[in-house]
Amino acid sequence: MTELKKLLLGLMLFGAVTYFGGGGAFASFSAETSNNGSSVASGTLTMSDSVNGGSGCLTVTTSNNVNPACAAALSLTNVAPGAFGGVGTVAIQNTGSLDASKLSFWASSVNATLNGPLTAGVAVGALTVSGLEGTVASGDTITVTYGTNSDTFVANGAGASASNGDTSIPVVSHAPVSPYAIGATVTDTSSNAGASNTDCYDVKTTVGVGSSTKGTDLSFNPIAGNPLCAKMLIYVQEITGGKNYCWLGNGVGTAMCTAPISVNLSAPLSTGSPITSLPVTSLNGNVKSGDSIVVSSGSNTQTFTVAPSSNAYYNATSITVNSQTPNFAYPTTSTVTDFSTLGTLNSDASDTLTNFDTVHGAGGLIFTAPLLGNGSIDTNAPVQLGHSGSGSDTRTFVVGLYMPAPTGQNQNPLQGLKSTFGITWHIDQ
Amino acid sequence: MAYRPVIGARTFRRVRAGSGRTSSTWRAKQILATLIVVGSLSSLTVGGTFALLNSQESNALSFVSSGTLTFGNVVNAGTSCFSYGAGSTANVNSACDALFTSATQNYPGVPVTAKVTITNNGSLDASDLSVYMPSCTNTVTPGAPAPGGGDPCAAGGAELYIQETNSSGSPQTCWFLGSSPCPFATSSLNLFSANASTPATALDLGAGPAAGKSRYFIIGMELPSNASNTLQGQAAQFGLTWHITS
Numbered sequence: 001m002t003e004l005k006k007l008l009l010g011l012m013l014f015g016a017v018t019y020f021g022g023g024g025a026f027a028s029f030s031a032e033t034s035n036n037g038s039s040v041a042s043g044t045l046t047m048s049d050s051v052n053g054g055s056g057c058l059t060v061t062t063s064n065n066v067n068p069a070c071a072a073a074l075s076l077t078n079v080a081p082g083a084f085g086g087v088g089t090v091a092i093q094n095t096g097s098l099d100a101s102k103l104s105f106w107a108s109s110v111n112a113t114l115n116g117p118l119t120a121g122v123a124v125g126a127l128t129v130s131g132l133e134g135t136v137a138s139g140d141t142i143t144v145t146y147g148t149n150s151d152t153f154v155a156n157g158a159g160a161s162a163s164n165g166d167t168s169i170p171v172v173s174h175a176p177v178s179p180y181a182i183g184a185t186v187t188d189t190s191s192n193a194g195a196s197n198t199d200c201y202d203v204k205t206t207v208g209v210g211s212s213t214k215g216t217d218l219s220f221n222p223i224a225g226n227p228l229c230a231k232m233l234i235y236v237q238e239i240t241g242g243k244n245y246c247w248l249g250n251g252v253g254t255a256m257c258t259a260p261i262s263v264n265l266s267a268p269l270s271t272g273s274p275i276t277s278l279p280v281t282s283l284n285g286n287v288k289s290g291d292s293i294v295v296s297s298g299s300n301t302q303t304f305t306v307a308p309s310s311n312a313y314y315n316a317t318s319i320t321v322n323s324q325t326p327n328f329a330y331p332t333t334s335t336v337t338d339f340s341t342l343g344t345l346n347s348d349a350s351d352t353l354t355n356f357d358t359v360h361g362a363g364g365l366i367f368t369a370p371l372l373g374n375g376s377i378d379t380n381a382p383v384q385l386g387h388s389g390s391g392s393d394t395r396t397f398v399v400g401l402y403m404p405a406p407t408g409q410n411q412n413p414l415q416g417l418k419s420t421f422g423i424t425w426h427i428d429q
Numbered sequence: 430m431a432y433r434p435v436i437g438a439r440t441f442r443r444v445r446a447g448s449g450r451t452s453s454t455w456r457a458k459q460i461l462a463t464l465i466v467v468g469s470l471s472s473l474t475v476g477g478t479f480a481l482l483n484s485q486e487s488n489a490l491s492f493v494s495s496g497t498l499t500f501g502n503v504v505n506a507g508t509s510c511f512s513y514g515a516g517s518t519a520n521v522n523s524a525c526d527a528l529f530t531s532a533t534q535n536y537p538g539v540p541v542t543a544k545v546t547i548t549n550n551g552s553l554d555a556s557d558l559s560v561y562m563p564s565c566t567n568t569v570t571p572g573a574p575a576p577g578g579g580d581p582c583a584a585g586g587a588e589l590y591i592q593e594t595n596s597s598g599s600p601q602t603c604w605f606l607g608s609s610p611c612p613f614a615t616s617s618l619n620l621f622s623a624n625a626s627t628p629a630t631a632l633d634l635g636a637g638p639a640a641g642k643s644r645y646f647i648i649g650m651e652l653p654s655n656a657s658n659t660l661q662g663q664a665a666q667f668g669l670t671w672h673i674t675s
Binding site: 043044046049051057059066067068072073075076077078079081082085086088090092096098108111131133205210211212213214215217218220228399401410412414416418419420421422424425427428 | 481482483484485486487488489490491492493494495496497498499513517518519520550551552553640641675
């Protein structure tokens with residue numbers, strides 16, 4: 001018998017004696033406590049996305065805490081070069097019980113929704129989809145996801161293009177491991193690698209304003225290469241709690257994006273004496289110190305200069321200007337335009353939707369550290385979006401677009417086009 | 430029974446002797462070492478599979494669409510000639526109807542007019558409308574038996590005006606040349622062709638038309654009442670180019 005066997009035998013004997021005979025050896029007095037019913041519960045990390053104060057788009061309603069179909073951040077029509085485009089306000093809220101250490105956003109990948117079910121083990125050579133956003137290039141990796149199931153395909157042939165209205169993505173024949181129902185998420189994880197397979201895509205407009213001409217009436221506005229995506233400027237300005245920071249666009253990394261305004265006077269101006277402040281309706285952009293502000297009413301115009309150290313941010317209701325006497329009794333219908341901002345943006349060829357896709361796709365996340373003040377962020381903050389009810393569970397961003405009017409460049413080829421794109425927001429524990 | 434532990438002790442001692450470890454700490458070290466290995470493997474190889482919680486949403490299908498800036502040009506009661514229509518290139522149509530033709534003989538002091546309607550059928554307002562005359566060329570009237578050799582495009586030649594009206598034809602603004610209603614002014618064709626011959630020097634007709642709206646013009650031409658015989662059988666060949674910007 002080995003030493004080990006002897007040892008085990010000894011232990012068995014000791015156990016048996018203890019079990020059968022040892023019980024009576026306990027004292028007749030005894031005491032005992034039990035902490036029963038202990039439990040551990042995991043927290044939640046979920047989010048809501050609300051556009052322009054609308055109802056929140058929730059992740060908890062989805063099968064995998066990912067909601068790819070929230071409201072469009074912007075829906076702008078009839079945009080003209082050199083004129084104010086439009087903005088949308090996106091409020092991102094942590095609706096879970098856990099803090100999010102990271103809040104990031106990026107340009108959505110080319111995506112669609114499965115419109116024809118897939119059967120496990122049955123090979124297919126094409127994915128039937130709806131709502132395709134962007135251009136799938138041949139060879140791209142296509143991921144189909146539903147709940148915790150995921151399968152990968154490889155785009156084949158000519159790929160697929162939302163510009164062409166494609167509803168099918170040809171793929172190399174592949175049998176998915178799992179079944180996928182209609183509504184499964186289809187993502188081109190190879191997209192946004194270049195202008196040829198961006199999420200942003202162009203089509204010609206098919207509806208005019210009233211009986212006006214529309215894109216499909218015109219022959220000088222080809223969509224090849226997504227030219228409007230390549231020209232439209234995008235900016236993302238955070239305005240949480242009255243603090244401002246430009247996360248994307250002209251002015252990135254500073255307190256204010258170069259964001260145009262289109263507002264009116266909120267009170268008339270009188271010609272009697274100098275003024276140092278322009279009362280305006282809530283700003284839908286930013287005004288920088290030194291900018292030239294033009295007030296117009298009919299044929300009357302006057303240029304004011306924004307006073308030193310007098311930046312005016314989104315939602316401000318006045319603009320501090322150098323002292324000047326109005327040359328006309330401008331009524332409240334007068335328009336107020338920041339020509340300095342327009343001038344800057346008109347020569348900007350970098351902050352485009354196309355570049356947003358190619359530079360800030362899923363591989364170029366923009367992490368949004370909390371704001372300490374205008375233009376100041378806390379890069380070391382352990383929490384970027386606090387848990388629900390924490391007082392820091394919501395952050396608000398303004399997404400804006402502007403169609404530049406470069407000096408001396410005819411923009412006719414951009415008439416009657418429509419660019420479609422997406423933005424993805426993400427939080428991590 | 431007393432002997433067995435001695436054997437066991439020897440065995441353990443052999444191990445101890447070979448390893449240099451005490452029996453009481455050796456097992457603990459083995460266990461700890463195992464835990465270290467498991468912990469290390471967990472840290473190094475399993476870390477990636479821990480599912481940190483996350484959540485994600487996309488604002489899909491945001492869009493921006495550009496407007497259109499196009500217009501139609503109708504001469505008198507003719508058909509619309511669109512900037513983007515047949516014969517056009519890149520929203521420029523150089524094939525619209527002529528205002529006047531040589532089939533109409535002009536006589537000194539007898540005016541001829543043409544009505545031009547500019548209709549913005551795009552979706553964007555025009556912030557500006559302008560008109561210019563790329564050239565004015567002196568030619569011989571087709572079939573003229575004895576051309577005089579003069580130049581109606583030159584100073585002292587034909588006279589031109591551009592009068593804006595309302596939709597009923599009532600004069601509103603005289604854009605060229607003089608006060609409304611426009612008079613015929615000496616050498617006005619020459620003046621216009623010389624001073625408004627390019628987009629940069631075009632005559633500014635102000636803002637509009639707004640999207641869906643029209644503006645109405647009357648173009649007047651006349652040979653001066655005191656025209657000399659040198660203008661007999663001569664023709665001024667010119668065009669007017671209308672231009673709108675957003």
